[in-house]
Amino acid sequence: MTEQYRFFDPTENDDREYAADDFAQRYKLILSNGFFNGLSVSANDSMTVTLSSGAAFIEGYDYENRSNIDLNLDNADSTQDRIDRIVLRLDKFDGRYIRAFVKKGTTATNPEPPELTRDDYFYELSLAQIKVTAGKSYIDSSQITDERGNYSVCGRVGLSNRISDQITSVDVRTANAYPSEYGEGVNSFRMSGSETPEIFQGWLESLNVTPSDYGRELSQLRANVLTQSTRNETGVQQITIYDFSRNLDYRVYGQFTRSASALTNPLWGGWHEEVLVAEKGENENGKFIKYTNGEMKCWFENNETTSVQSQVGGTYWNNRQFSFPQPFVSRPYAQERVRRTSGTCWGGLRSANANSCDVYIFATSDNGAGFLGYVAEGRWR
Numbered sequence: 001m002t003e004q005y006r007f008f009d010p011t012e013n014d015d016r017e018y019a020a021d022d023f024a025q026r027y028k029l030i031l032s033n034g035f036f037n038g039l040s041v042s043a044n045d046s047m048t049v050t051l052s053s054g055a056a057f058i059e060g061y062d063y064e065n066r067s068n069i070d071l072n073l074d075n076a077d078s079t080q081d082r083i084d085r086i087v088l089r090l091d092k093f094d095g096r097y098i099r100a101f102v103k104k105g106t107t108a109t110n111p112e113p114p115e116l117t118r119d120d121y122f123y124e125l126s127l128a129q130i131k132v133t134a135g136k137s138y139i140d141s142s143q144i145t146d147e148r149g150n151y152s153v154c155g156r157v158g159l160s161n162r163i164s165d166q167i168t169s170v171d172v173r174t175a176n177a178y179p180s181e182y183g184e185g186v187n188s189f190r191m192s193g194s195e196t197p198e199i200f201q202g203w204l205e206s207l208n209v210t211p212s213d214y215g216r217e218l219s220q221l222r223a224n225v226l227t228q229s230t231r232n233e234t235g236v237q238q239i240t241i242y243d244f245s246r247n248l249d250y251r252v253y254g255q256f257t258r259s260a261s262a263l264t265n266p267l268w269g270g271w272h273e274e275v276l277v278a279e280k281g282e283n284e285n286g287k288f289i290k291y292t293n294g295e296m297k298c299w300f301e302n303n304e305t306t307s308v309q310s311q312v313g314g315t316y317w318n319n320r321q322f323s324f325p326q327p328f329v330s331r332p333y334a335q336e337r338v339r340r341t342s343g344t345c346w347g348g349l350r351s352a353n354a355n356s357c358d359v360y361i362f363a364t365s366d367n368g369a370g371f372l373g374y375v376a377e378g379r380w381r
Contacts, residue, residue: 006022006026007022007023007026020061021060021092023060024059024060024061025060026060027057027060027061027062028059028060030159031057031060031157031158031159032057032155032157032158032159033057033058033059033123033125033154033155033157034056034057034125034151034154034155034156034157034158035054035055035056035057035125035127035148035154035155035156035157036054036055036056036057036156036157037054037055038052038053038054038055038065039051039052039053039054039055039056039065039088039127039148040052040054040127040128040146040148041086041127041128041130041144041146042141042144043138043139043140043141043143043144044070044138044139045138045139045140046138046139047072047073047074047075047137047138047139048070048071048072048073048139049070049071049073049086049128049130049139049144050068050069050070050071051065051068051069051070051071051086051100051127052065052068053065053066053067053068056088056098056125056157057157058088058090058098058123058125059090059092059123061090061098062098063088063098065100069100071086071100071101071102072102073102073104073130073132073139074102074104074132075137076132076133076134076135076136076137077107077132077134077135078134078135079107079134079135080107080108080109080111080134081107081108081111081131081132081133081134082104082105082106082107082108082111082131082132083105083111083112083113083114083129083130083131083132084102084103084104084105084113084114084129084130084132085102085103085105085113085114085116085126085127085128085129085130085147086100086101086102086103086126086127086128086130087100087101087102087103087116087124087125087126087127088100088101088124088125088127089101089117089122089123089124090122090123090124091121091122092120092121092122093121093122100127102130103116103124103126105132107134111131113126113129116153125153125154126147126150126153126154127146127147127148127154128144128145128146128147128148129144129145129147130143130144130145131143131144131145171187171188171189172189172190172191172196172199173189173199173225174199174202174203175199175202175203175205175206176202176206178267179229179235179260179267179268182227182229182235182237184229184230185228185229185230186226186227186228187226187227187228187229188224188225188226188227189224189225190222190223190224190225191203191222191223191224191225192222192244193211193217193218193219193220193221193222194218194219194220197218197219200218200221200223201218203223203225203239204218204241206271207239207254207256207271208271209241209254213253213294213381214241214243214253214254214381215381216243216253220243220244220245221241221242221243221244221253222241222242222243222244223239223240223241223242224239224240224242225237225238225239226238226239226240229260235259235260235261236257236258236259237257237258237259237260237268238255238256238257239255239256240252240254240255241253241254241255251278251279252276252278252292253278253292254273254276254292254293255273255274255276255292256271256272256273256274257271257272257274258270258271258272273292273293275291275292275293275295276291276292277289277290277291277292278290278291278292281325281326282325283325285300285322285323285324285325286298286299286300286322286324286325286373287299287300287325288324288325288326290326290380294379294380294381295377295378295379295380296326296328296332296377296378296379296380297375297376297377298324298325298326298328298332298374298375298376298377299337299373299374299375299376300322300325300373300374301337301339301371301372301373302320302322302371302372302373303371304371305341305369305370305371306318306320306361306369306370306371306372307367307368307369308343308345308361308362308363308366308368308369311366314364315362315363315364316362316363316364316365316366316368317360317361317362317363318360318361319350319358319359319360319361320358320359320361320372321356321357321358321359322356322357322358322359322372322373322374323355323356324355324356324357324376326380327354327355327380328354328355328376328378328379328380329354329378329379329380329381330354330378330379331352331353331354331378332352332354332376332377332378332379333376333377333378334349334352334357334374334375334376334377335349335374335375335376336348336349336359336360336372336373336374337359337372337373337374337375338359338361338370338371338372338373339370339371339373340368340369340370341369341370341371342367342368342369342370343363343364343365343367343368343369344363344364344365344368345361345362345363345368345369345370346361346362346363347359347360347361347362347370347372348360348362349374352376354378357374357376359372359373359374
C-alpha cells in the first residue's frame with residue numbers, strides 16, 4: 001500500500017490490528033536513538049562495574065533502568081589487554097527486549113573496542129568502554145571511558161533525522177518572517193549561501209552586513225538561526241554566521257540577537273551584535289586580538305631600552321617606530337607607552353598609520369631612558 005496510516009479503532013467489519021513495531025516506527029519519526037538521562041558506568045574495584053539508573057530510546061523502543069545494575073567482566077588476560085564495551089542491546093528477533101550487556105573485546109597488543117551490532121533485528125548503543133588491563137584483577141575508574149556523549153555510538157536522544165534533515169530546506173525562513181510563523185518552543189534551521197543565496201542575502205541585509213565585510217563570497221558562508229519562544233512570553237532569535245572552509249577553521253564571523261514581546265507580536269526588535277573573539281595571536285611585532293565586529297586591538301612593549309639622544313632647549317628626546325603585528329584597514333587610535341628606567345621621562349605619539357606607529361620618549365636630562373611601546377585600537381575589516 002502506497003499510503004499508510006495508523007492508529008484507528010476497529011469496527012465490526014474492519015479489524016485494525018497493530019504490531020509493536022508499528023508503534024516503534026511511529027516514534028522513530030519523532031525521536032533519534034540515544035540515552036535520555038543517567039546510565040553512567042562506574043567502577044567497584046573488582047571485575048564488576050555498575051550501571052546507574054536512567055533511560056534510553058532505541059529504534060522506537062523505550063528502555064528504563066530503575067536501579068543500579070552490577071555487570072560482570074571476564075578476568076584479564078595474563079599478557080595482553082582488551083577493551084570491552086557496556087552496551088544496551090535491542091533484540092527484536094527472539095528475546096524481544098532491551099537489556100544491558102558486557103560486550104567482550106579481543107586481546108591484542110593494541111586492542112580495539114568490539115564493533116556494535118546494528119541490523120534489522122539487533123541494535124546496540126555503547127554506554128562505556130572498559131579497558132581490561134593484562135594481569136590486573138580489578139577495574140578502577142581510570143579504565144572506564146564514557147561513550148554516552150559520542151553520537152556515533154550513543155548520544156543524547158534528539159529529533160529524528162527525518163525531522164532534522166529538512167532544517168536546511170523546508171524549515172528555512174526569510175529574515176522578515178513574523179514571529180508568529182515560528183512554532184512555540186525551540187526552532188532552528190541552517191542556511192547556505194550557495195544553496196539559498198537570495199534568502200541568505202536577505203538575512204545579511206537585515207543585519208546590515210555584507211560578505212565582503214568578512215572578506216568572503218556569499219557562497220562561502222553558512223548560518224544557523226535559533227529561535228526560542230512561547231505564545232505569551234518573549235521570543236528570542238539568534239543568528240550565527242560562519243565560514244564553511246576547514247582551512248579557515250570554520251571561523252565564526254558574527255553572532256546577532258533580536259527579540260519580540262510574544263509570538264503574537266508581528267514585529268521583531270532590532271538586531272544586537274554579540275561581539276566574539278575572531279582571532280588572537282602574537283609575533284615579533286606584538287600581540288593582537290580581532291573581534292567579530294571588525295574591531296582589533298594591538299599592543300607591544302620593546303624589551304630593549306631607548307635612551308634620549310637629541311636636545312631641543314631643556315628637553316631631551318628620541319623616537320622609535322613600531323610595526324603592528326596585524327595591519328589595520330585605516331589609521332587606528334594609538335597611544336604611546338613609556339616605562340621609565342632612568343631620569344624623568346614621558347612619552348608621546350609622533351605619528352601612526354594603518355601599519356605602524358612612531359613613539360617619542362622625552363626627558364629633562366640626558367640620562368633619560370625607558371622601555372617604549374604602544375596600544376592601538378581600530379578596525380581589521
